[in-house]
Amino acid sequence: MEKIKKVLFPFLIPVIVLAAWIYATQLGKVPSSLLPGVSSVGEAFKRQIENGQLIQDLGVSLGRVVKGYAISIILGILLGALMGMSKSMWHLFHGVTTTIRQIPMMAWIPMIILWCGIKELSKVVIIVIAAFFPIMTNTLGGISSTPKEYIEVAKLYKLSRWKTFTKVYLPHAIPQIFVGLKLGLGTSWMAVVAAELIASVSGIGYRLSDARNMMRSDVMIVCMIVIGLVGALMDKIITLLFGVLTPWEKKGKAV
Amino acid sequence: MADTILKIEHLNKTFEVDKEKIDILKDINLEIKAGEFITIVGHSGCGKSTLLKIIGGLVEYTDGTVERNGKKVTEPGTDCGMVFQEHRLLPWLKIKDNVAFGLDGVPQDEREKLVKEHINLVHLDGFENVYPAQLSGGMSQRAAIARGLVSNPSILLLDEPFGALDALTRIQMQREIQRIWKEKKTTMIMVTHDIDEAIYLGKRIVVMSARPGEIKTILNVDSAAKNRGSADFAYYKKKIYDHFFEDAEDAPEYII
Structure with missing residues (x-):
């Protein structure tokens, strides 16, 4: 029974939505310009795959996400860890980062385009800004909540600051860092699509805005579904990575 | 003396809480020889854990001297291990x-x-x-x-190490630590609020009072008292009880 739940339940809602979609477009009175039929979206998807456009668009967007996301991971974990371990670093950065964090990612886009143009750099910068804060704040949370008992043990055995970081603070913070990595991945995916929607000639977000200009709702829906699925896939990869990196998390009280 | 491993003289420790100085430890004097098993008993909050952390070099002290292996304690060292609750x-x-x-x-x-x-x-x-x-x-x-x-290490500090264990496991672990002590010959200093444990393990028992934490007395336990059922064991137990409850109006009516 548990197994059936595990295998079937995730598909229950998609199936219901699909059924409602088929019902609305085939039997209902929803015009196809507002909501194209499942079959025409399927055909649009097939066409996009066959002419290689979808893969190319995805490749461009993913390339931007990978670059921006990687930079955010480095900067976010670095600053989060520094602020979590050092009071002076915390005082130095906390006010500034909290203030900057309040500025919505969309509000950055005009200035970023002004400074960095509309080529690759501006997209990467926008992703960095979007993904940096969730990663940084969660790293900070994980590091600074390290129990002082463990830190005392490190002090007792005279571990250097670096060793204390790698053996005590960092492993303790890993679960929360991964929460940040997941949130950051979501926001960087959102950021790249938003940036491409506003100013771009390539990428999945550009394809979406192009389809809008052409009134091609079928292509728009293909793009949205692909964006969702690719995001979910990347989220899953991070979850698997987390499992590999934290073997102690799944071991229960076995003995 | 050559085999003195730990020497504490006129040790004081004060904390400042809301700009008010609170004496945690007051004029502690204690000399421990290599290979001894010392137990420290006292009410919770009497500063016994702080004393242990001072010996271990984890907490700074206000004044007095603490010497571990002939060296003034300023930081933790490999000559001194510690086990926590x-x-x-x-x-x-x-x-x-x-x-x-x-x-x-x-x-x-x-x-x-x-x-x-x-x-x-x-x-x-x-x-x-x-x-x-x-x-x-x-x-x-x-x-x-x-x-x-x-x-x-030459000294192992034990800060109520068995306090969180169930009663049977605790007794088993007390035997284990005694066996390990005999095998390794490490000097052991254990803080506890379990009087039975203090008598069973300690060659000497340091009895502390609370606020400020002072040493009330140090009892030498002879080996005859190690049997929990013996009259000697009960004798020491009563003696320690008396120290804790001497000021209290109603002393405990039964002892064992």
Whole structure:
């Protein structure tokens, strides 16, 4: 029974939505310009795959996400860890980062385009800004909540600051860092699509805005579904990575 | 004296809470010889854990002198291990890596030898590669003892190490620590609020009073008192009770 739940339940809602979609477009009175039929979206998807456009668009967007996301991971974990371990670093950065964090990612886009143009750099910068804060704040949370008992043990055995970081603070913070990595991945995916929607000639977000200009709702829906699925896939990869990196998390009280 | 391993003279410790100075420890004088098993009993909040942390170099003291192996204590050192009430094993390290935690900078083959030796000492063979969450409370404390002893320190400080264990496991662990003490001949200083434990393990018992933490008396326990059912055991128990409740209006009516 548990197994059936595990295998079937995730598909229950998609199936219901699909059924409602088929019902609305085939039997209902929803015009196809507002909501194209499942079959025409399927055909649009097939066409996009066959002419290689979808893969190319995805490749461009993913390339931007990978670059921006990687930079955010480095900067976010670095600053989060520094602020979590050092009071002076915390005082130095906390006010500034909290203030900057309040500025919505969309509000950055005009200035970023002004400074960095509309080529690759501006997209990467926008992703960095979007993904940096969730990663940084969660790293900070994980590091600074390290129990002082463990830190005392490190002090007792005279571990250097670096060793204390790698053996005590960092492993303790890993679960929360991964929460940040997941949130950051979501926001960087959102950021790249938003940036491409506003100013771009390539990428999945550009394809979406192009389809809008052409009134091609079928292509728009293909793009949205692909964006969702690719995001979910990347989220899953991070979850698997987390499992590999934290073997102690799944071991229960076995003995 | 040559075999004095720990010397505390006129030790004072004050904390400042809301700009008011509070005496935690007042004029502590204690001399401990190599190989002794000292137990320190007192009410909770009498500063006994603070005293232990001062000896271990984890907490600074206000004035007086504390000398470990003839050297003034200013920081922790490999000559002094410590076991806490909570096992404080790092959840992300396997038991063997937790035990090796105190061996930073020791060459690998030497480290492996020491870890194996001490896992064997605490009877945890076969559990080298499990994580702390997979061990019971008693076994976790065994691992913590192995970690405390792995660098072969001359002093092991025990801060209510069995306080969180169930009664039967506690008695079992008291036997274990006694066996380990006899085997390793490490000087052990244990803080506890369990009077039975203090009598059973301590060669000398330091009785402390609270606010400010002062040493009330130091009792020498002779070996005849080690049997929990003996009259000598009861004698020491009454003596310690009397120290704790001498000011109280109603002294406890029964003792054992």
